[in-house]
Amino acid sequence: MTLALRVDGQDPTPPYEQLNRQLATAIMSGALAPGTRLPTVRQLAADLGIAAGTVMRAYSELESGGLVASRRGGGTTVAKTPRTLSPQEQQRLLVSQAADFVAHARLLGVTDEAVDEAVQRALGRRG
Numbered sequence: 001m002t003l004a005l006r007v008d009g010q011d012p013t014p015p016y017e018q019l020n021r022q023l024a025t026a027i028m029s030g031a032l033a034p035g036t037r038l039p040t041v042r043q044l045a046a047d048l049g050i051a052a053g054t055v056m057r058a059y060s061e062l063e064s065g066g067l068v069a070s071r072r073g074g075g076t077t078v079a080k081t082p083r084t085l086s087p088q089e090q091q092r093l094l095v096s097q098a099a100d101f102v103a104h105a106r107l108l109g110v111t112d113e114a115v116d117e118a119v120q121r122a123l124g125r126r127g
Contacts, residue, residue: 003031007048012103013096015050019058021096027067027078038068038076065089 003026007015026032038044041059045052059076062068070076105115120126 005044005048007050007054010107011100013100015048016054016057016061017096018100019044019048019055020061021093021100023058023062024065024067024093025097027062032078034078034080036078038078040075 003022005019005022007018011018013021023032023038032038038059039047041052041055045055048055059068059070063070063076067079068076069079101119102115105118117126
């Protein structure tokens with residue numbers, strides 16, 4: 001896996017949610033192909049400098065969402081056929097990502113107008 005995962009200690013979002021969101025996005029975008037083996041809980045926790053329980057919670061939520069499959073002794077892999085997110089799940093993920101974006105923007109000290117401008121540009125509505 002060559003995906004660069006990170007947990008930002010300055011981010012108000014809990015670490016397991018940050019990890020969950022990054023992995024869900026990578027899976028749904030195809031950056032992590034079906035069958036791709038994820039790092040072990042211990043390895044990822046050590047790499048990120050977080051508790052193993054934090055990684056376990058993220059993996060557990062991804063498994064509940066049908067995005068990964070875990071086998072005792074076999075590790076965690078991206079589901080062979082990741083299910084499509086329901087509209088409610090899409091909205092929940094979108095709101096979470098938007099909240100993270102706004103939180104990061106506020107750490108930069110930018111105004112709400114600047115945040116809106118950045119979103120409009122990202123949507124291609126402004127040059």
